[in-house]
Amino acid sequence: MKAMLLRGPKLPFEPVELPDPAPGPGEAVARVITCGSGLTIQHVKAGRRAIPFPRIIGHEITAEIVAVGAGVTGLKTGDPVTAYFYLNCGHCRWCLGQLEPLCGDSGGNVGLNCDGGYAEYIKLPAHIFIKLPESLDYKKHPAEIGVVTDALATPYKVLRRARVKPGDTVAVFGAGGGVGIHQVMMAKWAHARVIAIDVAVGKFDACRKAGADEVINPHNADAAAALLDLTHGEGVDVVIDYVSSTATLEAGAKALGRHGRLVTLGGSGEPFTASARDMLNKEQDLLGSRYVSRTEIMAALDLVARGEVWPLVTEVRPLAEAEAVHERVERGEVTGRAVLRVAD
Numbered sequence: 284m285k286a287m288l289l290r291g292p293k294l295p296f297e298p299v300e301l302p303d304p305a306p307g308p309g310e311a312v313a314r315v316i317t318c319g320s321g322l323t324i325q326h327v328k329a330g331r332r333a334i335p336f337p338r339i340i341g342h343e344i345t346a347e348i349v350a351v352g353a354g355v356t357g358l359k360t361g362d363p364v365t366a367y368f369y370l371n372c373g374h375c376r377w378c379l380g381q382l383e384p385l386c387g388d389s390g391g392n393v394g395l396n397c398d399g400g401y402a403e404y405i406k407l408p409a410h411i412f413i414k415l416p417e418s419l420d421y422k423k424h425p426a427e428i429g430v431v432t433d434a435l436a437t438p439y440k441v442l443r444r445a446r447v448k449p450g451d452t453v454a455v456f457g458a459g460g461g462v463g464i465h466q467v468m469m470a471k472w473a474h475a476r477v478i479a480i481d482v483a484v485g486k487f488d489a490c491r492k493a494g495a496d497e498v499i500n501p502h503n504a505d506a507a508a509a510l511l512d513l514t515h516g517e518g519v520d521v522v523i524d525y526v527s528s529t530a531t532l533e534a535g536a537k538a539l540g541r542h543g544r545l546v547t548l549g550g551s552g553e554p555f556t557a558s559a560r561d562m563l564n565k566e567q568d569l570l571g572s573r574y575v576s577r578t579e580i581m582a583a584l585d586l587v588a589r590g591e592v593w594p595l596v597t598e599v600r601p602l603a604e605a606e607a608v609h610e611r612v613e614r615g616e617v618t619g620r621a622v623l624r625v626a627d
């Protein structure tokens with residue numbers, strides 16, 4: 284099979300010819316149609332996240348099952364699938380409790396700790412594949428459908444985690460990013476008032492189109508003060524922070540109103556200071572949100588199938604152009620998601 288291989292961090296993709304993978308017991312192999320190119324995997328290419336090399340990266344796939352190994356049930360040749368990002372065990376209390384990202388026996392991530400979707404075929408433990416609903420036309424829209432598992436399902440889960448209600452004011456830090464802009468879209472879908480915060484002025488129009496009622500550029504204005512201004516001093520109901528630097532988390536915590544919820548995801552895990560007095564007096568919640576459950580992916584796919592929301596894919600290019608696409612991802616030039624077309 285043809286694949287794009289990374290031999291180490293900070294190296295270009297190398298087009299290679301590899302043997303087609305064959306499924307072992309409990310595994311399945313799928314033919315990849317498209318694979319999303321988000322910042323998560325660019326972090327690996329740029330050397331900001333260490334993984335074992337050589338590696339074929341990519342996890343936001345639309346694919347068709349071509350072979351199943353011994354003992355596999357529930358999947359057959361021809362089934363359209365996408366993939367769960369975590370190589371979760373499927374058996375522990377966290378997996379069984381629909382909290383798979385917290386799996387106590389995780390093997391890491393698809394495309395990071397095993398080979399992923401930048402190849403004609405992908406082999407995974409069968410339970411990692413998720414069958415696409417029949418109501419989704421994956422042949423017509425493979426690029427959009429493949430990115431639902433992360434770019435759209437992650438924001439969907441955050442809405443639930445933060446208990447976003449119609450009428451809430453939701454501030455999104457990093458709103459111009461690939462997942463951030465989908466968070467804007469999903470918060471609007473949930474009938475919130477949405478305030479987008481980003482330094483990427485070039486993404487402001489896209490944020491507004493995705494549903495932002497207001498945009499704040501923290502280069503020009505103190506973000507916390509601007510959020511308090513926009514809420515007449517009351518503070519926002521929900522802050523969702525895709526940047527999650529010390530500065531953005533502290534700004535978010537300051538801007539939080541009564542019964543406010545602050546959600547951190549992404550970022551580098553730096554500590555930050557929040558007021559315990561505000562947490563107590565205003566009954567605020569500080570929350571982490573880690574990826575999604577399989578159930579939430581299925582719910583997000585269903586939302587797309589019903590036309591409630593539609594993933595924002597602005598660039599689809601052939602697998603051979605992976606290097607050029609990743610250069611644009613690195614420079615923050617992609618609006619929404621870029622996707623690689625692997626096969627027709």
Ligand SMILES: [Zn+2]
Nearest residue numbers: 372375378386
């Ligand atoms: Zn588990």
